[in-house]
Amino acid sequence: QVQLVESGGGSVQAGGSLRLSCVASGYSGNCMGWFRQAPGKEREGVVVISDRGETRWYSGSMKGRFTVSQNEAKNTVYLQMNRLEPEDTAMYYCAADGPPECIPPFRTDRFNYWGQGTQVTVSS
Numbered sequence: 001q002v003q004l005v006e007s008g009g010g011s012v013q014a015g016g017s018l019r020l021s022c023v024a025s026g027y028s029g030n031c032m033g034w035f036r037q038a039p040g041k042e043r044e045g046v047v048v049i050s051d052r053g054e055t056r057w058y059s060g061s062m063k064g065r066f067t068v069s070q071n072e073a074k075n076t077v078y079l080q081m082n083r084l085e086p087e088d089t090a091m092y093y094c095a096a097d098g099p100p101e102c103i104p105p106f107r108t109d110r111f112n113y114w115g116q117g118t119q120v121t122v123s124s
Contacts, residue, residue, distance in 0.1 A: 002026045002113045004094045009118030012084055016122070020079040022094030022115060031055075031098030032077045033106060034068070036090035036120075043093065043108050047079060050102035057104060061087075084122045091117040 004027075008020040020034065033048035047068040048057040056068055067080040077094065095111035 002096065004096055004113055004115035006092065006094045006115045006118040008079075009092060009120045011121040011123065014085055014122055014124050016084050017080070017082045018084065018120060020081070020092055020094075020118060020120075022077045022079075024075050024077070024094075024096055024113075027075070027096050027113065029097045030100075031102035031111075032070070032094065032096045033057075033098060033111070034077070034079045034092055035095055035108060035111075036088075036092045037117075038090040041090075045106045045108075046092070048098060048102065048104075048106045049077060055102045057106060081120070084120075086122045086124045089120060089122050091119050093117045 003025045005023045030051040034046040035043050036046050037043040045059055049068045051074055065083045069078045094115040097112035099110045
């Protein structure tokens with residue numbers, strides 16, 4: 001049984017940083033990522049990384065501020081978020097088992113496993 005457990009969320013002031021972690025158990029596939037959902041909005045892709053790291057996709061507004069990485073065992077994906085803005089406030093979800101070859105588009109319906117989410121709140 002696949003389980004994704006996120007951690008690292010919290011409350012920070014604008015300009016601050018947070019590092020999210022997602023530990024996957026029972027999973028050995030390719031293509032993991034982070035999505036986020038703000039109140040009243042649809043869930044959107046944030047970053048995606050393939051198993052060997054050759055694919056690292058970032059949503060446009062996150063480029064330069066967010067960095068995705070994974071551990072050597074490939075069972076933990078990290079999201080380093082710098083220069084956070086109030087608009088980054090959302091529930092952040094880890095996702096796994098994305099599209100074959102880990103190729104865009106990275107829509108929510110193309111990922112088969114999801115974590116419970118971790119809240120990120122950025123105050124101005």
